[in-house]
Amino acid sequence: MYIAIEWTSAAFRALLLNDKTVLGEKKSARGTTRVTNDTFEAALREELGDWLEKTEMILFSGMITSRNGWIESPFAPVPAGPADLAAQAVTHHVEGLPPLVFLPGIAQTTPLPDVMRGEEMSLFGLTETEGLFVLPGPHAKWVTMEGGHISAITTYMSGEILDLLKKDSLVSRLIPATYEERPDAFRRGVLTACEQGVLPGRILARIFSARSLVLFDELGPEEIADYLAGLMIGAEIAEALGEGKSGKISIVGHTPLAGRYKTALELFGAEANLVTPDIAAGFRRVASRQGDAARAIEEAKIASGGI
Numbered sequence: 001m002y003i004a005i006e007w008t009s010a011a012f013r014a015l016l017l018n019d020k021t022v023l024g025e026k027k028s029a030r031g032t033t034r035v036t037n038d039t040f041e042a043a044l045r046e047e048l049g050d051w052l053e054k055t056e057m058i059l060f061s062g063m064i065t066s067r068n069g070w071i072e073s074p075f076a077p078v079p080a081g082p083a084d085l086a087a088q089a090v091t092h093h094v095e096g097l098p099p100l101v102f103l104p105g106i107a108q109t110t111p112l113p114d115v116m117r118g119e120e121m122s123l124f125g126l127t128e129t130e131g132l133f134v135l136p137g138p139h140a141k142w143v144t145m146e147g148g149h150i151s152a153i154t155t156y157m158s159g160e161i162l163d164l165l166k167k168d169s170l171v172s173r174l175i176p177a178t179y180e181e182r183p184d185a186f187r188r189g190v191l192t193a194c195e196q197g198v199l200p201g202r203i204l205a206r207i208f209s210a211r212s213l214v215l216f217d218e219l220g221p222e223e224i225a226d227y228l229a230g231l232m233i234g235a236e237i238a239e240a241l242g243e244g245k246s247g248k249i250s251i252v253g254h255t256p257l258a259g260r261y262k263t264a265l266e267l268f269g270a271e272a273n274l275v276t277p278d279i280a281a282g283f284r285r286v287a288s289r290q291g292d293a294a295r296a297i298e299e300a301k302i303a304s305g306g307i
Helices: 040-053 082-087 119-124 158-167 183-194 209-215 221-242 256-267 279-303
Strands: 002-007 012-017 022-028 058-061 075-077 090-092 100-102 105-108 114-116 131-135 140-146 149-156 249-252 272-275
Touching (some): 012 040, 012 279, 022 040, 058 279, 082 279, 114 149, 119 131, 119 140, 119 279, 158 221, 183 221, 209 221, 221 256, 256 272
Parallel strands (some): 058 100, 131 249, 249 272
Antiparallel strands (some): 002 012, 090 100, 131 140, 140 149
């Protein structure tokens, strides 16, 4: 048995696994940002409890493997698959604990650097690992997979920018304190972002319409939040599809936000479907290569006369 941990900046999730089954799960809101003074070992022991007596290895993925986490692991360059993560993992030893294996993130370096840490487990756990995948969130990832390998990554900060607009901007002052979902306003925002050949400018020229439409009684204050959401997600899709991406697009997850991406993509005329992430399967695929990687390293040391 082994433990697989997805430790992000906002949450902790551990799975007790064998080769076929999830034997247990532990969750908490103790993300890496809530661990003070780098006391990650103490936090790990508290979260896992008696699981530590049952396991031969602990795999880590997510921000815990970053320079702001516990042990920094490298980035595996694209194209990268489960075997690449296993080969470049960093093993850390702590007395009284099984080997701690910190898995790499994945990076591309051109035309600009882009990275992910943790999201790859959801992708490697999918049954279909070919095509274009969207992982919605504050920093949405658009990922191309080929032959089970991640070959391209583009991160869009649409969600974070949307939150800033709704909290502290000229437009935010018009948004009521109470919120009720307005699907029509969301669709209107998406279509406004979509109309590239009709309206001047792009997203920077269109955000102000969330205010100007209200001034002319063409948008209600209660519609602003969803209209802005449609604008931002629509602008993200317009950029992504403008890069020549085509064919079926898979949206990872079944959250309300994933549903919004599906709605928006369909308004753009794209074929979109929701797929269920399975990080346990992703960790298993890496773990199955972990032993192979360790043996290869030892064989290389022996062949070179190392110890």
